[in-house]
Amino acid sequence: MALYDRGVTLNQIGDSQGAIHDYTGVIELPGAPVDQVAKALINRGIKLGQTGDTQSEICDYTVLIELSGAPVDQVANAYFNRGITLAQTNDSQGAIRDYKTLIELPGAPVDKVAKALFNRGIHLLRANQKPEARTDFGSIIQLEKAPVRTVVDAFLILSEIHWSEANWADGLQAVNSGLEFGKREQSPYFGSSEDLIGVVFLAGLSPEPRRLKVSELFGIYQKNSALPVLGDGH
Numbered sequence: 001m002a003l004y005d006r007g008v009t010l011n012q013i014g015d016s017q018g019a020i021h022d023y024t025g026v027i028e029l030p031g032a033p034v035d036q037v038a039k040a041l042i043n044r045g046i047k048l049g050q051t052g053d054t055q056s057e058i059c060d061y062t063v064l065i066e067l068s069g070a071p072v073d074q075v076a077n078a079y080f081n082r083g084i085t086l087a088q089t090n091d092s093q094g095a096i097r098d099y100k101t102l103i104e105l106p107g108a109p110v111d112k113v114a115k116a117l118f119n120r121g122i123h124l125l126r127a128n129q130k131p132e133a134r135t136d137f138g139s140i141i142q143l144e145k146a147p148v149r150t151v152v153d154a155f156l157i158l159s160e161i162h163w164s165e166a167n168w169a170d171g172l173q174a175v176n177s178g179l180e181f182g183k184r185e186q187s188p189y190f191g192s193s194e195d196l197i198g199v200v201f202l203a204g205l206s207p208e209p210r211r212l213k214v215s216e217l218f219g220i221y222q223k224n225s226a227l228p229v230l231g232d233g234h
Helices: 002-012 016-028 034-050 053-066 074-090 093-104 111-128 132-142 148-164 168-182 194-201 208-222 227-233
Strands: none
Touching: 002 016, 002 034, 034 053, 034 074, 034 208, 074 093, 074 111, 074 132, 093 111, 111 132, 111 148, 132 148, 148 168, 148 194, 168 208, 194 208, 208 227
């Protein structure tokens, strides 16, 4: 615990190498509790990634995933972080596999499952697999106790998918549902409107239909007291 806590403190004051050294001490300490080793592997992986050593970062996440008795929340973190890192190295399929495993991991924290669904949905959308992407974003919305921000972002992405298929009514409904959900936060969260507005203006509509769509969108944001967000997007 002393090694781990010192590593955290060294990281906080900007001593990355000192932090990595202490996390390594925990990982290599004979008889160290598995939960401490798991946390040290996660933290060392993150720091190694920040220093540009991507392969060692991925290795630490893999060691944690294979660590007997590791807490499920730390295993979920390792799958999620490895998925992000694989995506950054252009291994989209590897990232999708890790997100899938996390989503199906018994006992995985809901927030990590929701974020894995979101990230996988984005990858699928970029691969033009709209039905599969739609399913992932829809699963977030149905996921009990999913983070409000992730749910709102999922609604907004769904609206973009609907609009890209000229399904304006369902798209507007998704926007409205997302904004209503975002009001649940103590500090309401409404996501970003920039991509929504971009979809409208790139849809090839003539001026009058486009004006009507923008007017409807404006009305939804006004009804939900979210006009400042729409203003930023505009």
